[in-house]
Amino acid sequence: MTSILAHIGAWVRLWLADVGHAATLFIRLIWLGPSCLRRFGLVRDQMHFLGNHSLAIIAVSGLFVGFVLALQGYNTLQRFGSASALGLLVALSLVRELGPVVSALLFTGRAGTSLTAEIGLMKAGEQLSAMEMMAIDPVSRILAPRFWAGVLVMPILGTVFSAIGIVGGWLVGVVMIGVDAGSFWGQMQDGVDVWSDVGNGFVKTVVFGLTVSFIALRQGFEAQATPEGVARATTRTVVMASLTVLALDFVLTALMFKL
Amino acid sequence: MQRSNTDVWVGLLVVIGAAALLFLAMQSANLLSISWQKTYEINALFDNIGGLKKQAAVKSAGVVVGRVQDIRFDDKSFQANVVLAMDVRYQFPKDSSLKILTSGLLGEQYIGIEAGSDIANLAQGDRVQSTQSAVVLENLISRFLYNKASDAGSAPAAGN
Numbered sequence: 185m186t187s188i189l190a191h192i193g194a195w196v197r198l199w200l201a202d203v204g205h206a207a208t209l210f211i212r213l214i215w216l217g218p219s220c221l222r223r224f225g226l227v228r229d230q231m232h233f234l235g236n237h238s239l240a241i242i243a244v245s246g247l248f249v250g251f252v253l254a255l256q257g258y259n260t261l262q263r264f265g266s267a268s269a270l271g272l273l274v275a276l277s278l279v280r281e282l283g284p285v286v287s288a289l290l291f292t293g294r295a296g297t298s299l300t301a302e303i304g305l306m307k308a309g310e311q312l313s314a315m316e317m318m319a320i321d322p323v324s325r326i327l328a329p330r331f332w333a334g335v336l337v338m339p340i341l342g343t344v345f346s347a348i349g350i351v352g353g354w355l356v357g358v359v360m361i362g363v364d365a366g367s368f369w370g371q372m373q374d375g376v377d378v379w380s381d382v383g384n385g386f387v388k389t390v391v392f393g394l395t396v397s398f399i400a401l402r403q404g405f406e407a408q409a410t411p412e413g414v415a416r417a418t419t420r421t422v423v424m425a426s427l428t429v430l431a432l433d434f435v436l437t438a439l440m441f442k443l
Numbered sequence: 444m445q446r447s448n449t450d451v452w453v454g455l456l457v458v459i460g461a462a463a464l465l466f467l468a469m470q471s472a473n474l475l476s477i478s479w480q481k482t483y484e485i486n487a488l489f490d491n492i493g494g495l496k497k498q499a500a501v502k503s504a505g506v507v508v509g510r511v512q513d514i515r516f517d518d519k520s521f522q523a524n525v526v527l528a529m530d531v532r533y534q535f536p537k538d539s540s541l542k543i544l545t546s547g548l549l550g551e552q553y554i555g556i557e558a559g560s561d562i563a564n565l566a567q568g569d570r571v572q573s574t575q576s577a578v579v580l581e582n583l584i585s586r587f588l589y590n591k592a593s594d595a596g597s598a599p600a601a602g603n
Contacts, residue, residue: 228449228450228453229449231453232452232453234451234455235453236453236455236456239456239459265546266551268546268551269551276514278469280596315552337456337533339460340456340457340460340463342460343460343462343464343467344463345465347462347463347464347466347467348463350466350467350470350473364507366498366499366500366507367498367499367500367551368509369470369498370496370497370498370499370510371496371498371503371551372470373470373497373498374496374497374498378468382467382468386464399485414585426532
């Protein structure tokens with residue numbers, strides 16, 4: 185009986201300590217923002233690595249998601265004789281949900297994993313300890329630029345995803361299927377609001393950028409300094425970041441688009 | 444060299460992001476509307492436009508010949524003033540008539556234009572006189588119910 189209680193107690197203690205460590209690291213990373221932006225060279229290199237190299241996968245996925253949305257949307261809408269609302273359907277689903285969420289998931293797979301692996305290997309090779317020996321803070325020199333680069337890049341990628349998705353929807357809906365171009369754009373422009381739809385979608389991408397970059401960096405930073413440890417940390421980055429993004433998306437949607 | 448190269452690429456990324464945001468704001472949320480085709484404007488007063496929206500099609504014989512450019516309320520006649528941008532390739536006689544129609548049972552509404560027989564054609568700024576309002580489903584149902592009720596009232600008298 186007492187051993188069970190002790191297990192529960194230990195589990196709670198460890199969990200709380202974990203939350204505390206994570207929160208401390210997060211607050212430090214946020215706090216290091218201004219000094220990071222002052223030495224923008226480091227952030228810029230990471231933006232190039234995280235952003236430019238993810239652009240191709242984001243663009244291609246956005247295009248195909250737009251294609252599929254238009255095909256499926258047309259199939260369903262034409263049963264009710266309202267195929268003219270196709271543009272609205274494609275734009276709203278992309279701008280509100282799919283753009284931010286799918287690009288965050290792709291960003292996790294494309295950029296988050298490489299962040300975790302990089303930091304984990306630096307730790308395994310004791311490069312981080314070596315920096316500390318030289319009185320260089322690895323959090324401000326290594327983690328913070330990557331964190332802020334991720335936060336800056338994610339909204340760009342999410343917006344590009346939505347825009348290219350809409351173009352994809354237009355290609356299939358208007359050019360291929362032959363939905364009237366005027367009602368495609370007209371209904372879209374009538375139903376999509378700049379602030380409540382495009383703006384809220386943008387806020388979502390910023391939140392997901394914070395989440396994914398933070399989880400990826402922390403997993404790398406806390407990884408066991410062995411090859412298996414790095415492998416496990418990379419897997420955990422994908423699992424945790426994807427689940428957190430999906431759960432946060434639900435919370436944000438409930439807060440943003442009140443009924 | 445390496446440094447300036449990265450600058451260029453990151454700059455490109457930011458520009459692409461800004462362009463995408465601009466596209467979303469303009470093309471999907473309509474902060475600014477641009478049209479490429481040459482059009483002439485005509486306007487018409489309707490008693491009731493129902494669910495007609497801007498950018499709705501103007502069709503003749505099922506072919507799109509123009510777009511609804513603007514919908515305003517005229518507080519002199521208490522009617523809706525609809526401005527249509529007609530494609531310059533298509534000319535219609537001055538006494539053409541406009542009708543608000545619905546595509547499908549619950550589809551979106553559009554304007555049907557039926558050609559008249561006047562020799563002169565509609566020109567920029569003209570007003571179409573003959574218009575027919577949208578069919579409001581509630582009015583239609585209530586009229587149907589009234590007819591039913593009056594039929595039911597007279598039927599027994601005629602039957603017996």
